[in-house]
Amino acid sequence: MKKVVKFGGSSLASAKQFKKVGEIIRADKSRRFVVPSAPGKRNDRDEKVTDMLYACYDAASEGRSYKKILEKIRGRYDEIIEGLGLNLNLDHEFAGMEENFLAKAGKDYAASRGEYLNGIVMAHYLGYEFIDAAEVIFFDEQGNFEAELTNRELSERLSHVERAVIPGFYGSRPDGSVKTFSRGGSDVTGSIVARAVHADLYENWTDVSGFLVADPRIVDNPEVIETITYRELRELSYMGASVLHEDAIFPVRKEGIPINIRNTNRPEDRGTLIVETTCRKPLHTITGVAGKKGFCAINIEKAMMNTEVGFGRKVLSVFEQSGISFEHMPSGIDTMTIFVHQSEFEDHEQSVIAGIHRAVSPDVVELESDLALVAVVGRGMRANQGTAGRVFSALAHARVNVKMIDQGSSEWNIIIGVKNDDFEKAIRAIYDIFVLADL
Numbered sequence: 001m002k003k004v005v006k007f008g009g010s011s012l013a014s015a016k017q018f019k020k021v022g023e024i025i026r027a028d029k030s031r032r033f034v035v036p037s038a039p040g041k042r043n044d045r046d047e048k049v050t051d052m053l054y055a056c057y058d059a060a061s062e063g064r065s066y067k068k069i070l071e072k073i074r075g076r077y078d079e080i081i082e083g084l085g086l087n088l089n090l091d092h093e094f095a096g097m098e099e100n101f102l103a104k105a106g107k108d109y110a111a112s113r114g115e116y117l118n119g120i121v122m123a124h125y126l127g128y129e130f131i132d133a134a135e136v137i138f139f140d141e142q143g144n145f146e147a148e149l150t151n152r153e154l155s156e157r158l159s160h161v162e163r164a165v166i167p168g169f170y171g172s173r174p175d176g177s178v179k180t181f182s183r184g185g186s187d188v189t190g191s192i193v194a195r196a197v198h199a200d201l202y203e204n205w206t207d208v209s210g211f212l213v214a215d216p217r218i219v220d221n222p223e224v225i226e227t228i229t230y231r232e233l234r235e236l237s238y239m240g241a242s243v244l245h246e247d248a249i250f251p252v253r254k255e256g257i258p259i260n261i262r263n264t265n266r267p268e269d270r271g272t273l274i275v276e277t278t279c280r281k282p283l284h285t286i287t288g289v290a291g292k293k294g295f296c297a298i299n300i301e302k303a304m305m306n307t308e309v310g311f312g313r314k315v316l317s318v319f320e321q322s323g324i325s326f327e328h329m330p331s332g333i334d335t336m337t338i339f340v341h342q343s344e345f346e347d348h349e350q351s352v353i354a355g356i357h358r359a360v361s362p363d364v365v366e367l368e369s370d371l372a373l374v375a376v377v378g379r380g381m382r383a384n385q386g387t388a389g390r391v392f393s394a395l396a397h398a399r400v401n402v403k404m405i406d407q408g409s410s411e412w413n414i415i416i417g418v419k420n421d422d423f424e425k426a427i428r429a430i431y432d433i434f435v436l437a438d439l
């Protein structure tokens, strides 16, 4: 049995948390490969080390004094080292970081040091080998992750190692410069390591007892999902369920390795098992509900639109030319609506509208901003009649105005557009009708 264990920032925020992690790892000999994040928040008012490193980099690159922030970061590690009673000194590492800051090694380099230093501390604490992720995780010149090259090299390197700590979140480009994944990317590193060592299980340890049916910051005490499939999870994590990075399933999916989400503060809880496929019937019709705010809808109307071959392609090419990807595209006979991220769209708004006019001569183009998308996801939805009806009656009861509905033909997800202001209300209404009313 071989397990890869990833610990998030909340699990490594202090010496007290490190001790819990140490106990978890020592309790099971198969936990051979450890992927730590940078220290996270110790309480609601605290800062994540990664955020402090970004602030430090910004100060250094703008010629402002960064020393105070760097000292604060140093303080976080020293507190952990002292609390664990380790004979370890990070003088050399911090001197190297300062040199590189001044040499402008880049923002990604700065951000990655949170995981790098925590990896050194963790390896020391556990007596495991430390492997710098820059030596085994690779990106190309453009910064795209090199999945196959990484898998080959990492497999080879780890085949000679009994127990190792590999810091999460970063790797390197061909010129040796550091490149990070997007925020939350240590989850992806854990998955890459699990694939490379052909792990039996990828355990992802965090501060909640599994993947929850809804975001616990919106719904009080949501139920834990016992078993969820990769594709359900991908949809929920892409749509904002931040417990697992949206790309973390791809490497393990290639090998069919299950992921187990576990709680460092309650190791006795079984957590959530994420699998390729399962015979286990879901407890409720829906598996989960998640969503994101900050979308904008571009509504295009033109009489007889559906008879114009190539209409959709021409419209989408306008977005493509501005480098904007679209999220959803519900359409009617004479209407078509494109949902985009408001933050990506705002700067290009007028040029995109002008482009649409030039490309397809529409009758009307209208914009609606400050929208949220909610995804109701579940493999059980196909087998249950009236799911959409229940969703919409719950939303109507909660007085939520539905702006858009998009149901894939696979019938295991329904996407609903609502106003940003109605977002939390919509999530609670859907949770209540499918989970609380079911109990």
Ligand SMILES: Nc1ncnc2c1ncn2[C@@H]1O[C@H](COP(=O)(O)OP(=O)(O)O)[C@@H](O)[C@H]1O
Pocket (backbone or CB within 6 Å): 007, 008, 009, 010, 011, 037, 040, 184, 205, 206, 207, 208, 210, 211, 212, 213, 214, 215, 216, 217, 240, 241, 242, 243, 244, 290
């Ligand atoms: N559906 C969900 N299930 C569980 N947690 C969720 C969900 N949606 C959002 N979260 C949030 O994700 C957090 C865990 O993710 P994250 O902060 O990245 O942890 P870590 O620091 O351990 O990587 C939880 O504390 C919770 O607030």
Ligand SMILES: N[C@@H](CC(=O)OP(=O)(O)O)C(=O)O
Pocket (backbone or CB within 6 Å): 007, 008, 009, 010, 037, 038, 040, 048, 050, 051, 114, 168, 169, 182, 183, 184, 185, 186, 187
């Ligand atoms: N430390 C990085 C990477 C990461 O995955 O962190 P966490 O596991 O705490 O979400 C971040 O804050 O984005």
